Amino acid sequence: MLSPQSIEKIEYELTKYPANQRQAAVMSALRIVQTERGWLSQESISEVAQYLGMPEIAAMEVATFYNMYDLAPVGKHKITVCTNISCMLRDSDVIVDHLKEKLGVGFNEVTPDGQFCLKEGECMGCCGGAPLLHVNNTEMHEFLTTEKVDAILEALKK
């Protein structure tokens, strides 16, 4: 069952579209449910589809097409590091290596305590601040150094 909080947010998104186009809100509905539950299970996706009155497979298509949806648990804090060209030119590999060492995990792995998951991202459209990372799809951290990464991790642990 979708929570009343999620439903309230989805209803707000629905005000942006014509009444007969409920499917249009699926992108945000999936995002809202993912934010609340941490990741999107098959069940969550089907609940969203039912709420919007769209075929489950269509919601599944969206959830699998866009790479910020997580179809498996990602721990409490998902850290996505961009390694695309502009970040690569400014040594994003140093940041990646540092994160891997600090967290003791590779890409797409979750730390044993369930606190962190490390992901490799494609261009986030903030290349002026390279190298950069993203926490839980919402917080952007730019102009990274290994010291800054340590501070970010410390703050997240609290």
Place this chain on the structure above:
Amino acid sequence: MTTKKAKSSTKAPVMTDLKGQTLVCLRTLTEKNPAALETYVKLGGYATFKRLVTDKVKATDIITEIKKSGLRGRGGAGFPTGLKWSFMPRYFDGVKYLVCNTDEGEPGTFKDRDIIRYNPHQLIEGMAIAAYTLGARVGYNYIHGEIWQDYEAFEAALHEAKAAGYLGEHLFGTHFSFDLYAVHGYGAYICGEETALIESIEGKKGQPRFKPPFPASYGVFGKPTNVNNTESYASIPWIMQHSGQAFADLGVANSGGTKLFSVSGHVEKPGNYEVKMGTPFTELLELAGGVWKGRKLKAVIPGGPSTAVLPASVIEAATMDYDSLSKARSSLGAGSMIVMDETTCMVKALHRLSYFFYEESCGQCTPCREGTGWVYRIIDRIVKGQGKMEDLDLLTDVSKNISGRTICALGEAAATPVLSFIKHFRLEFEYYIEHGKSMVDSKAEPSNVKH
């Protein structure tokens, strides 16, 4: 609900060094709170929109002015904006839509983000003027999913504009109504393609539509839709305030106005620089602090990876406008200038780019879906020291067979870096294949990209 006070979205400092820039789209940057509604109104914001609506200025007159300005689509294609507007059906029984493409995902492109976080109201006014001109009742600004904080800040700016009477019903007591909403992507480069973006607004996976029909006749929810880039819309209020000619005069022939250049990579001061079209490359590089660490320039991708890479000697002779870069056999693209210094390994740079296009191909057209993977695997084996000399011709052949054989331009975008990197830096590729390692031997080179 979810109405928040507008605030600057991230901790990144507002660029204070505006020397050498000509501010049109980012004109509020001279002020203390650039994103605030009061700031924009103080600089004359929304007055042009109000005048056009209350004076009932004819749509054809506005379109004529936009045509005179020489404004060309800032998302990369460079299609004349005024001409695009004239394609929208004048009379249509039903809702027409307006869409803004703020889905920046092409590596090196980050200009629209600064418009929505530092001058959101100019974009809103530009879209409102477009809506009035084209008779659009509803608009959507589709924002790249990763810049979540900026999306939220833009939503807040929309609520502010609505509360102040610039959006909504019966604006300024006239019959004109316009509702504008922010919607977001969630990680798909392909949604920067306008019909994929439309599919995404409709709540579908972002696979481009076959054209024709074009969005002007069959767009959002099957209705006539005008899609422009953020920077294009943000240029409109200035043009309508100062005249099309004044905007054209800022630039050079065939390239009117100013352009935001996103400068990234090996420069001292990466960031956005808004300069007059036709500004010499060397001047722009200087604004960005020059090549970092006192190193020499090796190559520049002038408009994002879908535009051809140029060696230093060629780009140094160019000016930043459509004609000059096209003469240099590249393109202005979205103005996403990626600077590479002498320590850059071109093989590894292409390796990363080819992975990007492989990862982001939507999978709809076989030549792109299969071809981008094939290209990546070939470059990957070269990087791993297992390349063969004939791989270079194979890469060229595969790329040429993607180009022009797909529904959208991603196929061509994927082929361009391969063809241009090999064309200009063939020796480096040959060396890598022969020796199993990079010709560029430096600690500062990007050491690895693992997938």
